[in-house]
Amino acid sequence: MAKRIDIKDLNLFYGSFHAVDGVTLAVPPRNVTAFIGPSGCGKSTVLRSLNRMHEVIPGARAEGQVLLDGEDIYSAAVDPVSVRRTIGMVFQRPNPFPTMSIRDNVVAGLRLAGVRDRKRLDEVAERALRGANLWAEVKDRLGKPGGGLSGGQQQRLCIARAIAVQPDVLLMDEPCSALDPISTLAIEDLIGELKKDYTIVIVTHNMQQAARVSDQTAFFNLAGVGQPGKLIEVDDTEKIFSNPSTKATEDYISGRFG
Amino acid sequence: MTTATTDLDRPATPPAFQEISPGRKFRNRLATVLVTGAFLVAMVPLVWVIWTVLAKGLHRVLNADWWQKSFGGLTSRNPGGGVYHAIYGTLLQGLLCAVIAVPIAIMVAVYLVEYGRRSRLAKAVTFTVDILSGVPSIVAALFLYALWVTTLGLPRSAFAVSLALVLLMIPVVVRTTEELLKIVPDELREASYALGIPKWKTIVKIVLPTAMSGIITGVMLALARVMGETAPVLVLVGYNQFINYDPFQGNMASLPLLMNSERLTTNAIGEARVWGAAVTLVLIITVFNLLGSLLSRLTAIKTK
Numbered sequence: 001m002a003k004r005i006d007i008k009d010l011n012l013f014y015g016s017f018h019a020v021d022g023v024t025l026a027v028p029p030r031n032v033t034a035f036i037g038p039s040g041c042g043k044s045t046v047l048r049s050l051n052r053m054h055e056v057i058p059g060a061r062a063e064g065q066v067l068l069d070g071e072d073i074y075s076a077a078v079d080p081v082s083v084r085r086t087i088g089m090v091f092q093r094p095n096p097f098p099t100m101s102i103r104d105n106v107v108a109g110l111r112l113a114g115v116r117d118r119k120r121l122d123e124v125a126e127r128a129l130r131g132a133n134l135w136a137e138v139k140d141r142l143g144k145p146g147g148g149l150s151g152g153q154q155q156r157l158c159i160a161r162a163i164a165v166q167p168d169v170l171l172m173d174e175p176c177s178a179l180d181p182i183s184t185l186a187i188e189d190l191i192g193e194l195k196k197d198y199t200i201v202i203v204t205h206n207m208q209q210a211a212r213v214s215d216q217t218a219f220f221n222l223a224g225v226g227q228p229g230k231l232i233e234v235d236d237t238e239k240i241f242s243n244p245s246t247k248a249t250e251d252y253i254s255g256r257f258g
Numbered sequence: 259m260t261t262a263t264t265d266l267d268r269p270a271t272p273p274a275f276q277e278i279s280p281g282r283k284f285r286n287r288l289a290t291v292l293v294t295g296a297f298l299v300a301m302v303p304l305v306w307v308i309w310t311v312l313a314k315g316l317h318r319v320l321n322a323d324w325w326q327k328s329f330g331g332l333t334s335r336n337p338g339g340g341v342y343h344a345i346y347g348t349l350l351q352g353l354l355c356a357v358i359a360v361p362i363a364i365m366v367a368v369y370l371v372e373y374g375r376r377s378r379l380a381k382a383v384t385f386t387v388d389i390l391s392g393v394p395s396i397v398a399a400l401f402l403y404a405l406w407v408t409t410l411g412l413p414r415s416a417f418a419v420s421l422a423l424v425l426l427m428i429p430v431v432v433r434t435t436e437e438l439l440k441i442v443p444d445e446l447r448e449a450s451y452a453l454g455i456p457k458w459k460t461i462v463k464i465v466l467p468t469a470m471s472g473i474i475t476g477v478m479l480a481l482a483r484v485m486g487e488t489a490p491v492l493v494l495v496g497y498n499q500f501i502n503y504d505p506f507q508g509n510m511a512s513l514p515l516l517m518n519s520e521r522l523t524t525n526a527i528g529e530a531r532v533w534g535a536a537v538t539l540v541l542i543i544t545v546f547n548l549l550g551s552l553l554s555r556l557t558a559i560k561t562k
Binding site for chain 2: 051053056058081082083084085086088089091093095096097098099108109112113144145147148158161162165
């Protein structure tokens with residue numbers, strides 16, 4: 001299941017704009033890695049490049065290597081669809097499919113991949129919803145539309161949907177930024193449980209959150225507007241927040257800029 | 259004991275809020291009168307038309323024969339008979355048109371929104387659709403005549419009418435579908451891609467169902483519009499008093515065509531036939547509009 005990611009000299013572009021410059025980073029399995037940094041530093045762009053969602057934006061492209069247990073997801077022979085099946089993603093704003101019920105949302109990935117067996121789908125739905133700590137709240141209304149849930153429940157539904165296809169890695173792009181503190185706590189607890197089975201990479205603007213949930217933290221920064229974002233420092237979360245090796249990191253986490 | 263008024267009891271400044279000024283009251287009233295007046299002016303011809311049509315034609319329609327029989331074998335002096343042949347023609351031509359036009363139009367819209375964004379071909383298609391939506395129905399009819407009858411040497415028929423209606427229906431459905439697909443949030447597409455669902459499946463299973471309710475409304479409105487088109491039936495098929503079920507051969511009546519030819523019957527019976535057909539056409543179009551809003555309500559996105 002959980003696999004390691006090695007990013008090697010990754011450069012990301014939007015058209016002619018060089019968005020991220022030369023990132024090299026290792027993400028160990030069964031571990032939470034947090035990306036922090038000011039707006040526009042490219043942390044979300046790097047995250048999206050890890051399951052080839054970056055290139056979905058017209059004109060966007062990537063150079064360099066991203067190895068999943070040694071296999072380059074950017075090699076020419078690799079189908080991006082199969083990459084995304086292996087590396088799941090949770091977005092900033094909860095985005096359940098509005099035409100589907102709660103259950104159908106959870107099993108959407110399997111159903112649209114051709115799984116028809118009702119019994120198996122029901123089992124997967126229950127397991128994923130339990131995994132996302134949502135089962136108790138929705139078990140009596142699985143047939144109701146996903147859009148009727150609260151924001152925090154919708155986000156956990158999206159996490160359930162992402163883990164239902166049993167990915168090796170889970171990417172989270174500011175998963176709590178649209179949620180209230182109670183729902184945020186629920187998601188953070190969930191991340192703590194999910195890391196037993198998955199490799200997790202999370203982008204967050206909230207440094208306390210990075211300190212709370214992650215084992216490893218990567219700090220990104222940019223020299224100025226129009227300049228590419230860069231990876232400044234990556235280390236154990238404890239070290240980054242207590243004794244970072246660069247001045248920029250220390251300034252950022254202590255709130256002196258950004 | 260008297261209570262002395264101190265400075266504290268008096269407001270330090272004059273009240274901050276004022277009454278509505280007379281000028282603004284006047285402008286408000288004027289605008290209200292103008293807007294209401296415009297509404298009434300717009301309603302007058304509408305109500306008048308519906309009233310005239312119902313007053314002159316309703317008595318003819320409230321008769322079972324009207325819906326079940328044709329004018330076959332009846333002369334202009336024989337009362338009775340019905341417009342079953344023309345209702346059949348109108349519905350058949352409209353539905354044949356929809357069967358051809360709707361899939362093409364939806365696929366064009368899918369191309370424009372999902373694949374062609376900003377490409378040169380997409381721009382050319384959009385431009386063509388814009389022009390096509392401005393083409394008068396008589397031009398579409400004459401084009402089809404030139405193609406179907408003059409060039410291909412095929413007979414005039416109901417199917418040729420349907421093809422002319424296709425030209426009129428495609429741009430309308432492309433436009434509405436395009437707008438509806440554009441408002442499907444990109445987040446849903448991304449959520450689907452991130453689950454490892456290929457693009458075509460995302461479009462078929464996520465994007466189109468999300469927009470389906472509006473697309474159905476658009477299709478029904480377009481259908482109601484083309485069923486009332488007169489130029490194509492005048493040019494591309496002949497009137498027939500008898501029932502003809504075959505769209506590829508022979509003349510076939512439709513309600514607009516029936517009205518146009520019975521108009522030439524200058525007696526009370528002919529007049530009643532024309533108005534009766536008018537009521538029937540209005541009714542059919544109303545039913546299609548209602549059906550459209552019912553279907554769109556049934557397929558609408560629910561949150562409860």
